[in-house]
Amino acid sequence: MQADVTTDTPTSDTPVSESLSIVIPMYNEEDNVVPLLARVHEGLAGYAGPWELILVDDGSTDATVARLQDEARRYGSHVRVVTLQRNFGQTAAMQAGIDHARGTVVAMLDGDLQNDPVDIPRMVARLVAEDLDMVAGWRKNRQDNLWLRKVPSRIANRLIARITGVHLHDYGCSLKVFRGDVIRDVRLYGEMHRFIPAWVASLTSPARIKEMVVNHHARKFGESKYGLSRVYRVLLDLLSVYFFMRFRARPGHFFGRIGLVFGAIGGVALTWLLGVKLFLGEDIGTRPLLLVGILFVVMAVQFLTTGVLSELLTRTYFESGTTRSYTVRPPRGEQPEPGWKQPAGRAARA
Known part of the structure; x- marks a missing residue:
């Protein structure tokens, strides 16, 4: 903005x-x-x-x-x-x-x-x-x-x-x-x-x-x-x-983006290891990348589920009637309440 x-x-x-x-x-x-x-x-x-x-x-x-x-x-x-x-x-x-x-x-x-x-x-x-x-x-x-x-x-x-x-x-x-x-x-x-x-x-x-x-x-x-x-x-x-x-009105997008990034990294890592296992016949059980890939996938699931829960909370918040997802511009010219400091000369004119 x-x-x-x-x-x-x-x-x-x-x-x-x-x-x-x-x-x-x-x-x-x-x-x-x-x-x-x-x-x-x-x-x-x-x-x-x-x-x-x-x-x-x-x-x-x-x-x-x-x-x-x-x-x-x-x-x-x-x-x-x-x-x-x-x-x-x-x-x-x-x-x-x-x-x-x-x-x-x-x-x-x-x-x-x-x-x-x-x-x-x-x-x-x-x-x-x-x-x-x-x-x-x-x-x-x-x-x-x-x-x-x-x-x-x-x-x-x-x-x-x-x-x-x-x-x-x-x-x-x-x-x-x-x-x-x-x-x-x-x-x-x-x-x-x-x-x-x-x-x-x-x-x-x-x-x-x-x-x-x-x-x-x-x-x-x-x-x-x-x-x-x-x-x-x-x-x-x-x-x-x-x-x-x-x-504020779409927290799932915030957590979802992070989850998708972690999921993509973890998915690529695990897919590559699967290819190594199937086509090259190498042992992948002791490779650090396996643990990293699994960790990233677990984190992705956590962020995505957090996004879903935050969306539920947001919908509950806005549907409770206590607030709105928008604001309306009110008309101008409201009258003041008593108890104000009036400008000089106003009392005399009244």
Whole structure:
């Protein structure tokens, strides 16, 4: 899947009035809470539609929760705090925020002040003006350590793009904007937040995914939660992404291909040995190739039967009525629920 990715800024002067939910996962970011909320409100001051801010505390062990609650009381009911029981990880925190979001558009960003909320209205305008399903941020001028963050990230971006077929410059940028009805159909777990564009592309056309250059700032407070130790988890999750994107509804094809390859190799080996035995009269009982051929045939049978069982499980899953093998694009223009931050002057006009 080749994503149609551009970096142009929308030129439409029509104000965007879509209801917007901003989701920010937080973990041990006590020093960033106050400036973060101030920056969000500054960046959204001119937004023409109703919006809410959902702050998800991912089991922080410092004063993050207390400061979030204090700021929520200070700013009003449009600021909502979701507190997880323990540290479940960034992906789970993002999913919790999405589950609580009510907007027709959902924006996500990190709570470390490296993403700039001022970019959100531009990205929402791009999403609406071009009728997209996702706009991803591209940290073109990234303010991070070259060898610890930039180089591993570039390698990961190229590997992910090559395997998933969704070509973005920056998979790791947390600043993204989605159609709410699309992102709610994506279930995140493990370390899947890096692969959100790929998951979205499995539900919609890659042509509806674009990216924009966004601001990026150096971290001022706290410590980075990322490191090289995450590499092996990313690789394992990448394998899962590859499987589900291409074989989610037909897993038998995945296991069947492997089984047929092993079966062909084992069959050729055993056929050749049979010819040696019948036409040359040689003893084949002590040849290592005999054991290899039998092993490959047994493995082929195992993979083929696993494919059949996986097909049965898939059919049961889709026929249970809890999900579908397709998604329908809903009509636009849903009305927001009460409890939103209304744009300045709306109350007076009402």
